[in-house]
Amino acid sequence: MNRIAGPTQPRSALRAVITAAYRRPEPDCLPPLVAAATLPEPVITQTQALAARLVETLRAKGTRGTVEGLVREYALSSHEGVALMCLAEALLRIPDTATRDALIRDKIAPGDWHAHVGHSPSPFVNAATWGLVVTGKLTATTGQAGLGAALTRLIARGGEPLIRRGVDLAMRMMGEQFVTGQTIQEALQRSRRLEARGYRYSYDMLGEAALTASDASRYGAAYEHAIHAIGTASAGRGVLEGPGISIKLSALHPRYARAQRARVMNELYPVLRELTLLARRYDIGLNIDAEEADRLELSLDLLERLCFEPALAGWNGIGFVIQAYQKRCPFVVDFIVDLARRSSHRVMVRLVKGAYWDSEIKRAQVDGLEGYPVYTRKAHTDVSYLACA
DSSP states (O other): OHHHHHOOOOOHHHHHHHTTTTOHHHHHHHHHHHEEEEEEEHHHHHHHHHOOOOOOHHHHHHHHHHHHHHHHHHTTTTOOOOOOOHHHHHHHHHOOOOHHHHHHHHHHHTGGGGGGGEEEEEOOHHHHHHHHHHHHHHHOTTSSSOOOOOOOOOOTTTHHOOOOOOHHHHHHHHHHHOOSSSHHHHHHHHHHHHHHHTOOOEOOOOOOOOOOOHHHHHHHHHHHHEEEEEEEHHHHOOHHSSOOOEEEEEEEESSGGGGGGGHIIIIHHHHHHHHHHHHHTTTOOOOOOOGGGHHHHHHHHHHHHTTOGGGGGTTEEEEEEEEETTTTHHHHHHHHHHEEEEEEEEOEEEEEEEEEEOHHHHHHHEEEEEEBBBSSSSSHHHHHHHHHH
């Protein structure tokens, strides 16, 4: 194994625990997590009251909005919500018109869109629902009752192109809720209004893992440009009060895998070091983003080396993203707490639930493994999140 993966590094007791918990049996994970997530009764009461107030406020805001109301009406718990989300995501990846039109017919026609008419207080949502009722009829068989033959003939001639254009417009509107801008300058501009109200941003450059050295070089240049832009916009507010950036290590090296550990340490670490030094120059936070489960320990190796980098001594802008759906999450938290103490840093931690669940499950099944690196039930991830928080 050493000939393939390179020389192994001595592991501390905390790292050994992380390794041992990789595919720990799920029933063994839950009891300590449930105990850690259980709060005293007064705290539970306060938490529930705060949560209710937050949800009620957000829902009230959502009914006045456009996209928020649409997302709320067509929840992913409904057939129609799943159909819309599948359609929206798939259309972005289909280059030819004929295939896109076939997908529209397949996804929209079976939906019970009429059941949603009039449910939302938002005129936008109701108008969109009526549109889905009409397009659902048009893309289904023409023998269905409910629409006049003239209307059917009129719009059926251009039905899918009209729907395609409408879905494209809706996706752009929805994208604005989750993607702040197509460029870092646009994102910074759009964030000013909420920043003035006390919000804090950590910018993530959307993209896939690098497949070639030129890919990695391009992503590295994009991160460098973003740090300059974010640092200038921060104007000396510091790590806590100003914006920061998240970087994806797999975008900075085409062979970001354990089997290539020596290459990663020799080739990727200098790039990570330079980006972090640039972030320090502007005093903005830099988070190492989460990756797939089989890259976690490699990311921790890089984090540890970064925390002991002499040029970064005394700076508290290094951060790490931890995924609660991984069975190793609580032990990663313990390791980072210990690392912060040993390196005399305050390490920023962003606790998330995790975004690669489907692929993690599928990969474990394809490889014929006995267990999974992530929890198989969302409720277990929720408990893990609360315990680790």
